[in-house]
Amino acid sequence: MIQDHSSLIEGKRKFLFCADPEGARSLYILVRQAMDENVPFDFQIFLEESEEGFVDEWFSQQKMGAYLYISGKTDFVKRIQGEAIKAGFSEHDLQLLTIGPVKKRLVCCTCHAESEVSEQTHIICAYCGQELEVSDHYSRRLDAYLGYVNIK
Amino acid sequence: MHRNSTLDIRIKSIKQETATIKRFTLQALNESKLPPFSGGSHITTYLPEKSGTLERSYSVFNLSEPGLIEVAVRLAEPSTGGSEYWHHYVSEGDVLKVSYPKNHFSLSFQAKHHVFYAAGIGITPFLSMMAELAEENQSFELHYAAKSKEQCAFFDYLIQTYPGQCHFYFSEGEKPDRLSPNLLTDHRIGTHVYFCGPEKMINEFTSAAKSYGYPAFNVHYERFSPPVLKDSVPFAVTLKQSGKHLNVPADQSLLDVLRENGIDIPYSCRVGGCGTCEVKVAEGEINHYDSFLTEKQQSSNQMMLSCVSRGKGNLVLDI
Numbered sequence: 001m002i003q004d005h006s007s008l009i010e011g012k013r014k015f016l017f018c019a020d021p022e023g024a025r026s027l028y029i030l031v032r033q034a035m036d037e038n039v040p041f042d043f044q045i046f047l048e049e050s051e052e053g054f055v056d057e058w059f060s061q062q063k064m065g066a067y068l069y070i071s072g073k074t075d076f077v078k079r080i081q082g083e084a085i086k087a088g089f090s091e092h093d094l095q096l097l098t099i100g101p102v103k104k105r106l107v108c109c110t111c112h113a114e115s116e117v118s119e120q121t122h123i124i125c126a127y128c129g130q131e132l133e134v135s136d137h138y139s140r141r142l143d144a145y146l147g148y149v150n151i152k
Numbered sequence: 153m154h155r156n157s158t159l160d161i162r163i164k165s166i167k168q169e170t171a172t173i174k175r176f177t178l179q180a181l182n183e184s185k186l187p188p189f190s191g192g193s194h195i196t197t198y199l200p201e202k203s204g205t206l207e208r209s210y211s212v213f214n215l216s217e218p219g220l221i222e223v224a225v226r227l228a229e230p231s232t233g234g235s236e237y238w239h240h241y242v243s244e245g246d247v248l249k250v251s252y253p254k255n256h257f258s259l260s261f262q263a264k265h266h267v268f269y270a271a272g273i274g275i276t277p278f279l280s281m282m283a284e285l286a287e288e289n290q291s292f293e294l295h296y297a298a299k300s301k302e303q304c305a306f307f308d309y310l311i312q313t314y315p316g317q318c319h320f321y322f323s324e325g326e327k328p329d330r331l332s333p334n335l336l337t338d339h340r341i342g343t344h345v346y347f348c349g350p351e352k353m354i355n356e357f358t359s360a361a362k363s364y365g366y367p368a369f370n371v372h373y374e375r376f377s378p379p380v381l382k383d384s385v386p387f388a389v390t391l392k393q394s395g396k397h398l399n400v401p402a403d404q405s406l407l408d409v410l411r412e413n414g415i416d417i418p419y420s421c422r423v424g425g426c427g428t429c430e431v432k433v434a435e436g437e438i439n440h441y442d443s444f445l446t447e448k449q450q451s452s453n454q455m456m457l458s459c460v461s462r463g464k465g466n467l468v469l470d471i
Contacts, residue, residue, distance in 0.1 A: 012365040013337075062341040065365030088264035088342015092367035 008033050009095070013065035015041040018055075018080055022099045023071030030069060046076070055080065059087035068094040074103045105144035106134055114144055122150065158198065158249045161186065161221070166244055169224060169305040173273060174239060178221045181247065185219025189253035191281035192346075192374075195221065196251040196420075199237045208234035209421065211374075212253055213279035215309060221253070224305060226273040256426040257346070257374040259284065264342030266292040269357055271331065271349030275305060277374055278348065282314060297321040297331035297349070333360030347373040351380060368446075375423045378405075378460050379441050387463035391415070392434050392470050400462070406431075407458040415471065417458060424460035431458050436467035 008015065008030050015034050017027045024045045034041040046052050059068075068089055070080045077096050084094055106117045113127035123132055125147065132147030139146065164179040180186050189212055199206040210223040225238040242248070257277050259266065266285060268278040275296055285292045294314065298304035300322050310318045321331040333356055336345065345366070347357045354373050361371045384402045389409075391398070400409045407429050410417050419429040424442030433456055440450040442457040449455060456463075 011362070014365075059341070063337065064339045064341060064343050064370065065337070066341055067365065088340065090262060090342070090367070090369060092369040093341065 008037075008039075009067055012039070012067040014062070014067070015039060016058075016062065016066060016068040017041060017043040018068065018070050019043075019045050020072035020076040021045065021047060022073055023076070023097060026071050026097055026099065027069060049076075049079075052079070052083075055083045056087060059084055059089065062087070062089075066093065069097070070094065071097040071099065073100055074098050078103075105142070106132065106147045107139070107142060107144045108132055108147050109149060114142075115147070117145075123147070158251055159186070160247055161250050163242060163244050163246045163248070164220065166242070170303050172303070173224055173226045173305045175222055175224045175305075176238065176242065177216055178223070178248075178250070180219070186221045187252055189221070189280065190255050191259050191284035192257035192277045193253040193255040193280060194257075194277070195223070195253055197223075197234075198249040198251075199234060201233060201237060206233050206237065211257075211276035211280070213276060213283070215279065215306075221250075224273065224276050254420060254426075256421055257348075257372065260344040260370075260372070262342075263344035263370075264291065265340055265344075266290065267339055267343055267345045268292065268294045268296075269331065269335075269345065269347045269349070269353075270294065271297045271353045273305065274348035274350075274353070274376075276348075278346070279306065281346070282317075286314070292317060294318045295321065295331055295335060297323065297353075299324045301325075333357050336361055336364055336366070344370045344372060347371075351375065351377070373443070375425060375443065378423045381441065381462075384462065388466045389463060390466065390468045392468055405459050406456075406462065410458060410471075417471075419459060422459045424457050427457065429458045430455050432470035434468040434470045437464040438462070438467065439464060 017031055019027055031041065031043055068084055070077050077098050081096060101118045104117055106115045106123065108115070108125040108128060108130060110130045111125065111128040113125060115123060115126055117123055117134055121134055123134065125132055131150055133150045135146050135148050137146040160181050161178040162181055164177040167175045169175050178186065194209045194211045196207055196209045199208060210225060212221050212223055214220050214222050216222065225235050227239045228235045259281055268281065270278055278294060282292060282294065294310065294317060296304065296318065301307055304320060304322070321329045323330060339345065345361060347354050354375060358371060358373060386400060386402050388397065388399050389406065398409050398413055400406050407417060407419055407422070417429050417431065420426045425444055427444040433454055438453055438456045439462045440456060441460040444457060445455065
């Protein structure tokens, strides 16, 4: 979901950088750029989940024009993204960078059961046996990708 | 859908809201109710002028009893015919043709907070939007500019119905106050903003929102009239399927020329806001003046809204 993490998105009034220890390094170049360009920013590195308690308050105090980068392992990114959406951020106000294996949910178009997938392009649905292609068709409501039938 | 069908309505009552604004309450001819509408909707009215039928669109609201539709019309100086007709030729009891309600200015489903910016008669779409949000207990505020309290339509209604949520800016009088786009800097994350007023106001607020970092997704606006083109020049189009060649004069839109030549392009708002009159472009360069297509769609050079956008030289249309 991160479009280009070598350069900050333009025209924002403030940046929020939010990372776990694995994700922090990938944000340094962006933080550096914000410092050079004198754009205000907050940078938080969370060492463990128990430290994330104030995230909802941190996010909901932000004004329009703020932009959020979340970087870290897949569970961390998902958790923080959930808090951001709850506070009012939309996909137009944030970018995600996942370090290491990605975990995503796939909905079977035949039986609607959900499977967990990582980098695979095809899986067999464990519930109905249908071969599914992992699409990039994402449902915000289900937080899942659609698994299509592969027509040969 | 109801694209070409119309409703006959009767003018139930007319109320002078300010020196230049009248409110018209419309009812169904029989005892039935007029169709419901969502916040931000409008109707097109068909006015039987001597020279032909005038089509004019107005935002709809209903501050009266259920089943009615209300519009407010400001007498424009100079009028292009619509407001003059409403003010001077429409009386209580008259029957007129109107379209079913349509909505090109709807509320966001995702907003945490809605902020409305109105100038003058630009208040009208917000009347129905605020009613909808109030019913759903959602968070909103209004910033409304007028020349004075006397010229501020619905002032008493607004202050009584939404106390604490309305802010007024009167440019004339003892303490002149101006509605400033600086207010945009202070809205919480998740705010959607809505602008309605004269062209200049909409331009000022949309460009301020962009400069403060608002994504286009959070910014909504409605124009009353097509953007003013100071240096409009003629151009020509070739229709790929029939090979027909048509000239579009400086003072006419592509949509008008196509329709005059028997090509039935559907249309609705005619101000570049709804996307109904989009045509596919096969060749040629386009000057886009709409507020509907995304920047990416505009730069693809493959489509244009025929009501406002124009060609440079010759265009080949895929119709």
